[in-house]
Amino acid sequence: MQNDVIIAGFGGQGVLLMGKMLAYAGMREGKEVSWLPSYGPEMRGGTANCTVVISDRPVGSPVVQHPRSVLAMNLPSLDKFEPMLKAGGLLLINSSLIHRDAQRSDVTVVRIPANEIANELKNPRGANMVALGAYLGATHAVSTTIVEDIVRETFAGKPQVIEANIEALRRGYAMAEGSIQAGEKT
Amino acid sequence: MQNDVIIAGFGGQGVLLMGKMLAYAGMREGKEVSWLPSYGPEMRGGTANCTVVISDRPVGSPVVQHPRSVLAMNLPSLDKFEPMLKAGGLLLINSSLIHRDAQRSDVTVVRIPANEIANELKNPRGANMVALGAYLGATHAVSTTIVEDIVRETFAGKPQVIEANIEALRRGYAMAEGSIQAGEKT
Amino acid sequence: MAKKLMKGCEAIGEAAVQAGCKLFFGYPITPQNEIPEYMSHRLPQVGGTFVQAESEVAASNMLYGAAGSGERVFTSSSSPGISLMAEAISYMAGSELPAVIVNIMRAGPGLGGILPSQGDYFQATKGGGHGDYRVLVLAPWSVQEAADLVQDAFDLADYYRNPVMILGDGLIGQMMEPVEFKQGRQPCKVLSPKTWAATGCSGDRPTNIVNSLFLDPEVLERHNRKLQAKYDTMIRDEIRCAGYGLDQPYDVLLVAYGTVARVCSTAMEDLHREGIGVGLMRPVSLFPFPYAAVRAAAEKARAVLVVELSCGQMIEDVRLALEGTRPLHFYGRQGGMLASPEDVAGKVRELMRGVTKEVSRA
Amino acid sequence: MAKKLMKGCEAIGEAAVQAGCKLFFGYPITPQNEIPEYMSHRLPQVGGTFVQAESEVAASNMLYGAAGSGERVFTSSSSPGISLMAEAISYMAGSELPAVIVNIMRAGPGLGGILPSQGDYFQATKGGGHGDYRVLVLAPWSVQEAADLVQDAFDLADYYRNPVMILGDGLIGQMMEPVEFKQGRQPCKVLSPKTWAATGCSGDRPTNIVNSLFLDPEVLERHNRKLQAKYDTMIRDEIRCAGYGLDQPYDVLLVAYGTVARVCSTAMEDLHREGIGVGLMRPVSLFPFPYAAVRAAAEKARAVLVVELSCGQMIEDVRLALEGTRPLHFYGRQGGMLASPEDVAGKVRELMRGVTKEVSRA
């Protein structure tokens, strides 16, 4: 079984960090993982993305042209990666910054108002955690408890944000899991 | 028909110049020629040599391992090149500086006291001209008149030496030609 | 030591430290800046020294001095910087100095771009510098393998008294994967003390001279033949390659090295699902090149497809291996464009359908 | 113009002047010092400029600037100096700049020695620098041919907007032979004005930018393919080679370039006298290499003998040409040692007697 996802957004949105935490978690679970950042000139353009592969078997290509999931934190990212998404794949949209609908009809779409939720939680910089939680909720790619441990380690430097981020994770998780089930019901 | 010769001696003896004049003359005669100097570390050692090839047809190898003639201006040169001389070839020895006899019996040996003759002619620096003349007398590789023209051009800068050098050439020529004929007679 | 998630560049740096290397001389260049940056904070922790050289020319000559002193040392750069090391690499080979050089290749020629490439294969394997010399070239396809090969590289460099190059691409340098550094790793070669190094002469031995100058042509010819004999030993003992899916029957043999080989491996699996038999041969040592293994693997196939992030350089060695015994095809991307499993699989399908034409014989 | 007896180095310098080159940038190194020395007194006579650069790195980048200004320019050096030009040559190829580079090869690796060698064949033909690029490489075997090829080199460089290298050895540089410079020589290519050069922009056209940087990978890939297409045209149109004694039957085909080819030609004649049939194929363009011609010539022979003043570099291209169709043998000298006609003839006799063993297949 392999999970792979492209996470993309503005440089400031911490998409590379999200990907790293995901990969860390996968490794903790004893899975094979790879994390591949974009480091090209587009970095200067202010957009960034990374590809994370989590698999039971050694990871083949770290380059994924048609990912099973795409997590779009802003519009340019959605525009760029929606077409690449595998048929039947998962498209996670940060509806706080992306106001258009998905164009693909052959994929599962989950819209998460990551920034709003983060602001609600008085944790404006936590939008990426909400989104990460959402990805986990929608895919169960790795266990949330492990991801929560990793949040604790990652932010060990600033304890004040730890709980807020974990809360953000959980909100995203619940929301996405819910909407997936809802989708399945209908 | 091809003539090739290795001319060797101390750096100061002007062996490279002898070779150049020979090559020039060959070219004037409409022959194909090549002149190849030694430019390796041995230069520092103070010994120099050059290989001159004069031929009716395009010159093949400018590198000659077994030359038809060797003109040795000093002992180290004789030691080095005598063994390489082609069987039946010509070995010209500057007997002013080389006191040992030739070891090869399968070659024509001509001994010329180049320095003595040059001194006689009050032209101590003209030993190389004597030797060059000797080579011409022994081989008739190129016409002496042409070589004499070249002497005139080469030393156009210092006219005073021109006649002396031509005289040196002729002395060497006569001497060598004589000894060859003598050799043939016997 | 537990697995750690590391960037390739960091893993390479740590591997050097694990191999007992306490000296790094280098100059920044994308996409390998993380190597000097890692060494600049890591080496002081182990009592080592990091020096940011004024240029790659200087860095490679600092390498010469440190290697000649008998210490383990390495440098890293990317394509243009490696070109500037050409003279020094030839000197190190000529002076028989052990040193490790990492090239995280970027797209060229010239300033080109900063994205991944494999355009320096010729430079690495045929000698970018002047004269008859070779460097041992190892190409990792994963972060773990990069770490392992770097450690072997130091042993091989010491054993052969010759520069060893790690040839990776931007992906290897930038991607993160789990890495494990085995405790108590043993050298991959039996190493003898560096009695040849210039470390001071008390008179109990002739002076040690680190040198590549031999004015006497006979001596220099002997020296060249000695070097060639050494390279022949490498050809005999140091060939490394890995085959995948070669036990089952296959129609097409893929030949690729580095990260693209992983792309190929995924393509291979996808194709298997479609019932298309594909094998993959991955050279790990690029010099010495696994000619025999490639040829053997090709005999089972109907055609061979070489995949490179270049205009086709390794393909020349593959052609030398095949000597016309199999039709040869090529798929290459340049300029930092990456090959995806879909691309490769597509190319194989075309090939099966006889659509693509063979690369013209040399 | 009447024939003149000239040193190869001087003939090369004069040929450049005859080709309308008014700019030389270079740095001294044996055995080609006579080239900069000649240019330093000759160029002022024709209103040109000679600059002794501070290094080969600087010289090659001065070349870049002058070439980018649309002027004919050349530099010369010997092996270690050429290594230092690797980056700039890659830049010139990437920026599509016409320039002529002369390498009077000396023995390596490292500082090596100053005597003749052919040890830089790989560096010249497979690209010593980084990235996918090629330079057109021409190898003269006589002083006259050196003069002729240098003049063609300027035309070819301008036509293809690519560096062209003259690959000679110490013998070519140091020996004297008669040379003739034809009056009213016509360019060997139809040349168009250098509208791309950076010579000042009045606004009537977009600015001309001499550049090899293309950050966008798709653009850089296109650029690479454009360059490859250019190299393919060279392969189609610029192959030069010469065959000797190929009309009569022969058992052994000699393959050699540069001055050793002349040694081979003499060996060939000596062997003919003994009734041993030998043919000689001499590549003049090393890139593009005359694969087809070599293969065709080899088909008539029972075996092929490659002769080089190296440990065997061109032999790889010969092997690519033969693809195993003929047994391949090698005779090489290194370190400045020269091959004599006797050596070559001896090797051929051995070969006929089946004494020498084939060079091991790759």
Place this chain on the structure above:
Amino acid sequence: MPQIIIERDQCKGCELCVHACPQKILAMGKEINSKGYFFATVAEQKQCIGCRLCCITCPDVAIQMRVSGTMYHYFAY
């Protein structure tokens, strides 16, 4: 009298002009421009003395200045 025109999409929101203005009449806006930057705006055009320090300090040549009926010559800096 001088008129300051800030080209919103040229501005990268570095605030150097705001800092440079002796009259303190420039301010960062609350809106984001097409490039995603909060761009500078002229708060009180009236008080502008036309010193051009903002123009001179702007790394992105986002500020133009026009004047109508100046009586003195602007120093060619």
Place this chain on the structure above:
Amino acid sequence: MPQIIIERDQCKGCELCVHACPQKILAMGKEINSKGYFFATVAEQKQCIGCRLCCITCPDVAIQMRVSGTMYHYFAY
């Protein structure tokens, strides 16, 4: 009193020592040494004041100096 020893085969005949000797007691010989150079010789050992300038100036360390019963210390130059 000082004694100057010139190693004939080490000498390259450059004459620097002859030039350097304040006593002018060194001279170039008429013979050639094994390397083909006319080598320097000591003309009048007696007048040597032992200043060592010849030794110091010789590029080929061909000159040695010995002294018997010096009463003063030689400066370590």
Place this chain on the structure above:
Amino acid sequence: MPETVFSKPTALAAGQTHYCPGCTHGVIHRLVAEVVDELGLRERTIGIAPVGCSVLAYNYFTTDFHEASHGRAPAVATGIKRARPDLIVFTYQGDGDLASIGMAEIVHCANRGEKVTVVFVNNAIYGMTGGQMAPTTMPGQVATTCPLGRDVNLAGYPIRVAELVSTLRTPSFVARAAVHTPLHAVQAKAALRTAFKYQAENRCFTLVEVLSTCPTNWGVPPVEATKWLAENMMPYYPLGVFKTPDVESRAPLPLGPIGAHR
């Protein structure tokens, strides 16, 4: 009707640069362009971009350009100027480019007295590659390759290029300026104008070092960066003119005879 008294110079291309917000590379670009325009040199000016953040400078000017290899711009400039002495040639180089890898080329270009203009942008860091130590990095300044700050005992002190170059005997014009405030920018422009003027008059080699900010890699906002420059760089890198073509030599004399100092 209103007259425009400040706008983009003709020698500067339309459109936005890729420079980070507040990076003073942009100011220096504009000053060079203004000088080229004002001296009426645009149509015969050739620029040379370095390898550094200003590598894309060739897109930002309306003059023909070369993109040189890292550090070699002065050699490229030499090639151009010797090939076409009628052209006005300037290099635009960062401190890593000029003072580190390109040290030999700048010293020899200056010493040969090439009639070119070098615009040397000293921002005490390697900007493009992400903030490694430069030869000009200040003592104690943190960079990615000196995480604990530049240690002068291991890396030595920052190199003062204007001072170094001005000690050469060959006539030249050498100055150091800054652009962190508008008034400094005004002076910087004056220095650049003199430099280009001397080149146009074929007088001498000309070099203007310009202290510049790198907010991104210094890790401070643009306005702070200007303060950091003033407080940390200015004291060590004094502004002013270091050499003019008429000043014979600025090389120091011996402190005294050998031995005297002990």
Place this chain on the structure above:
Amino acid sequence: MPETVFSKPTALAAGQTHYCPGCTHGVIHRLVAEVVDELGLRERTIGIAPVGCSVLAYNYFTTDFHEASHGRAPAVATGIKRARPDLIVFTYQGDGDLASIGMAEIVHCANRGEKVTVVFVNNAIYGMTGGQMAPTTMPGQVATTCPLGRDVNLAGYPIRVAELVSTLRTPSFVARAAVHTPLHAVQAKAALRTAFKYQAENRCFTLVEVLSTCPTNWGVPPVEATKWLAENMMPYYPLGVFKTPDVESRAPLPLGPIGAHR
């Protein structure tokens, strides 16, 4: 029995050098060897030969040696010293090697303050390659690549290395000496001794420039050559100490503010 008060130092190998008659490379070799002996450093000294006439220096000393590529000896020295700080490291370089192709390496080696000793032999010519112009060749001096004499308008003025290096801020010991007369040689030795002493004390980077003759390529007999050096080189290349570790900085200050000079 007589005592030997002058003979070949232990650090100098037996046998003859390949240097031309009267070439003062030989004197400089001996002085270095004597200093190494007198300071008792021989057994831990590593020499670095350049590419130049002294390329074979590794045969002339009884210490371990490296043969560096042309101009890069200071980088090689850095590699050795950083690898083995306990060793005494010296480079022996000609003017083409150090001042032309090796300019970047010497400036940065000095600026990093590497604790090594550079013996810089300035003979105003490229000796080994047969007399081409060096960066140190005197104005008007004929060389094979400036057949009409060095034209300062095309090639600039000779580079004064001691002066250049002494302007760097990093502490160092820099001196210039000569060996064309015995008394000058005595001073040269004193300078070399100080340099090696400072290195042994791990004080600072040390460089001694030594004016030397090249009778062969100057085209004059050895004794003339010493006169030529005194008359032509000494006035332009003053002897003495240019910097000691305690002298803070010798970089020139600005002549004045920008604009002032016009």
